[in-house]
Every structure is written in C-alpha cells, then in structure tokens.
Amino acid sequence: MARLVCELTGHERAALCNTGSEAVLGALRIARTVTGRNTVVLFTGSYHGINDEVIVRGTRKHTAVPAAPGILRNTSENVLVLDYGTDESLEIIRSRAHELAAVLVEPVQSRRPDFQPVDFLKEVRKITADAGSVLIFDEVITGFRAHPGGTQAMFGIHADLATYGKVVGGGYPIGVMAGKREYMDALDGGHWQYGDDSIPTVGVTYFAGTFVRHPLTLAAAKASLEHMKQQGPALQQGLNDRTSAMAAEINAFCEEVGAPIRIKHFASMWRTHFEQDHPLQDLLFAMMRSRGIHILDNFPCFFTTAHSETDFQAIIQAYKQSVLELQEAGMLPRKPAPVATGMDADKPLVPGARLGRDPSGRPAWYVPAPGGEGKYMKVES
Numbered sequence: 005m006a007r008l009v010c011e012l013t014g015h016e017r018a019a020l021c022n023t024g025s026e027a028v029l030g031a032l033r034i035a036r037t038v039t040g041r042n043t044v045v046l047f048t049g050s051y052h053g054i055n056d057e058v059i060v061r062g063t064r065k066h067t068a069v070p071a072a073p074g075i076l077r078n079t080s081e082n083v084l085v086l087d088y089g090t091d092e093s094l095e096i097i098r099s100r101a102h103e104l105a106a107v108l109v110e111p112v113q114s115r116r117p118d119f120q121p122v123d124f125l126k127e128v129r130k131i132t133a134d135a136g137s138v139l140i141f142d143e144v145i146t147g148f149r150a151h152p153g154g155t156q157a158m159f160g161i162h163a164d165l166a167t168y169g170k171v172v173g174g175g176y177p178i179g180v181m182a183g184k185r186e187y188m189d190a191l192d193g194g195h196w197q198y199g200d201d202s203i204p205t206v207g208v209t210y211f212a213g214t215f216v217r218h219p220l221t222l223a224a225a226k227a228s229l230e231h232m233k234q235q236g237p238a239l240q241q242g243l244n245d246r247t248s249a250m251a252a253e254i255n256a257f258c259e260e261v262g263a264p265i266r267i268k269h270f271a272s273m274w275r276t277h278f279e280q281d282h283p284l285q286d287l288l289f290a291m292m293r294s295r296g297i298h299i300l301d302n303f304p305c306f307f308t309t310a311h312s313e314t315d316f317q318a319i320i321q322a323y324k325q326s327v328l329e330l331q332e333a334g335m336l337p338r339k340p341a342p343v344a345t346g347m348d349a350d351k352p353l354v355p356g357a358r359l360g361r362d363p364s365g366r367p368a369w370y371v372p373a374p375g376g377e378g379k380y381m382k383v384e385s
C-alpha cells in the first residue's frame with residue numbers, strides 16, 4: 005500500500021496512521037526533528053485537524069492564540085499564523101525562513117475552494133527550499149481526490165512532506181504521511197538492518213499507535229489505490245468536470261433569477277457561497293433537506309464516483325427549487341421583473357421619433373418641437 009501511495013503521489017517514502025490529524029502531528033514532529041527548529045507557519049482559513057497546535061487563531065502580530073477551550077496558551081507559542089496567499093506573508097516567511105521548522109499549508113482550503121494561489125505556493129516552495137525549512141502540503145482532502153497526485157501534481161509543486169487521509173482509506177480510518185526520504189527517515193532511521201554494519205542515518209523520533217496499519221484499513225486503502233491506478237487521472241477528472249458543470253448550471257440559474265448565491269468549487273469539492281447577508285438564507289439547507297438532499301449547513305460538499313447522473317440531476321433540481329422557494333418567501337432578493345414597455349428604439353411610433361423618458365421616468369416617444377432648436381415634444385399616443 006505504501007508503495008502504491010508513493011507511485012501515485014511521486015513521494016519517496018510513506019508511513020501510515022489512523023487519522024489526518026495524526027498525519028499532521030507526525031509531519032510537524034518530523035520537521036522539527038530533522039531541522040532542529042521550533043517555529044511552524046500556518047495560514048488563516050486552513051483546517052488541519054484536532055491537534056492543539058493547529059487549533060489556533062492569528063493575531064495582528066501574527067502570533068497564535070488557542071481557538072478552543074482547553075488548549076494551553078503556550079501550545080501556540082511556536083506557531084505563526086499568516087494570511088493565506090498575500091505578499092506580506094511571503095515577506096514574513098522570507099525574513100524568518102531560517103528559523104522555521106516548517107510551513108504547513110492546506111493548498112486549496114475547504115473553506116475557500118475557489119482560492120488557488122499557485123504563484124504564492126511556488127514562491128513559498130522556493131523560499132523554504134533555500135532556507136532548509138520543510139514545506140508540508142496538507143492534502144487530507146485534496147490528495148487522491150482532486151488528482152492521483154493531489155494539488156502537488158496539479159500545480160507542479162513538490163512538497164517535502166505531505167499528509168493524506170479520507171478518500172485513500174476507502175471509508176476506513178486512515179492517515180498517511182509521505183515525503184522525501186531525508187525527512188521520512190526520521191520515523192525509522194532510514195534503511196538499515198541487523199546483521200551488517202549499517203546504522204540509522206538520521207535521528208529518529210517517536211511515532212506509534214495501537215491501530216496504526218490496521219489490516220482492514222490496509223485492505224480498503226490498497227483496493228482504493230489499485231482502483232485509482234487502474235483508472236488513471238481520468239477518474240478524478242471526470243468527476244471534477246461534472247462538478248464544474250453543476251456549479252456552472254446552478255450559478256447561471258441564480259444569476260438569471262437574481263439570487264445572490266453562488267457555488268464555489270475546486271475539483272469535486274464544492275460549497276454554497278452567499279454573496280450577501282440575509283438572516284434567513286440558511287433555510288436553503290432545510291429546504292434542500294425537505295427535498296431529500298442533505299447538506300450540512302454551510303459545510304463543504306464532496307462528490308464521489310458513487311454519485312450517479314440521477315443524483316446530480318436531483319441535487320440540481322432541489323437546489324433550484326429551494327432558491328425559488330426562498331425568493332418567493334421573501335428571504336432572498338430576486339431580480340425585478342423587466343418592465344414591458346412594448347417600445348423598441350429601432351421602431352419609432354412616428355417617423356423621426358426618439359425614445360426618451362417623461363418626467364415620471366416612464367418611457368415615451370419624442371419628436372423635435374416646431375421652431376425650437378434642440379427642443380423636443382412628447383408624442384401622445
């Protein structure tokens with residue numbers, strides 16, 4: 005299974021655990037072990053699971069404060085929270101690169117799927133490579149889902165370490181760390197064996213778990229990976245294209261009826277974006293539910309290859325009907341009906357008449373007033 009992970013992602017080595025959060029924990033621990041540095045950068049808007057250190061909010065001074073009760077204040081002392089995708093953040097990373105153990109990114113944030121700052125990520129890749137800090141791509145959502153090689157393959161960026169989970173487990177609990185040999189070797193000392201004079205090549209840290217490499221999970225993950233390998237990138241691409249088409253159809257509909265709602269998506273991940281604030285707009289989800297489509301309110305949604313064309317059609321129909329129902333109930337604005345004037349500027353009522361507006365704003369025909377240079381009079385019909 006680890007060999008398949010490496011084959012599909014292009015990483016040199018892979019190690020397994022039970023959740024995406026564990027994979028993030030392991031990747032950060034590896035980064036600190038190998039670099040001997042403490043500070044980790046992460047970005048506003050990202051989600052990296054439930055480890056204390058990543059449940060933080062940034063401050064104006066870019067320090068991190070715990071974002072949930074029960075997390076010690078000093079847990080976040082070694083975390084720097086920067087805005088995602090800005091030049092200012094690049095400048096800060098550049099100026100502190102040599103003290104950074106790692107930069108941890110969720111390349112396309114599930115909270116903001118339409119934001120794909122590829123140039124920013126490429127620059128972060130360059131800065132971290134030059135400074136010997138570890139670039140970690142958290143691909144727990146995007147890995148294997150958007151493309152067999154995740155966003156790294158899509159954007160042409162090779163992270164030092166990457167974390168995976170979710171789809172690769174085929175429904176079973178899994179986390180995967182994969183990356184360059186020089187970093188992954190911190191989990192086992194690299195290639196060495198008893199019986200000859202080989203010894204661990206790097207310092208080794210501790211990482212373990214009772215259910216790590218559970219046989220059921222391994223069987224499910226291997227089956228998933230073999231399926232993905234056999235189908236090739238067309239498997240994910242087909243689903244990505246279908247998702248794009250659905251987003252385009254719903255967005256065109258919302259535009260047409262004047263509803264300030266848009267579907268934002270990346271690959272097969274999508275979410276509802278309210279372009280304005282209307283207090284009862286979240287009832288959209290209840291209205292969808294009453295039509296048999298469950299979306300956890302304001303959370304991202306994911307299509308899988310198990311969704312049929314009938315499912316797509318049912319979702320699209322329910323979505324459109326729910327939007328209309330919201331509008332009819334006055335909970336969302338709608339486009340005012342066009343005023344039927346019955347007047348066409350190219351077909352004047354009398355020869356030479358021009359279309360204008362009368363003092364009350366209503367369209368009306370005007371002809372030049374006799375004797376008055378530049379003056380017009382209304383044609384009473």
Ligand SMILES: Cc1ncc(COP(=O)(O)O)c(C=O)c1O
Binds near residue numbers: 026142
């Ligand atoms: C980007 C990302 N990283 C890490 C995690 C944590 O994974 P898990 O819930 O398996 O611990 C998640 C979960 O949603 C995630 O979206």
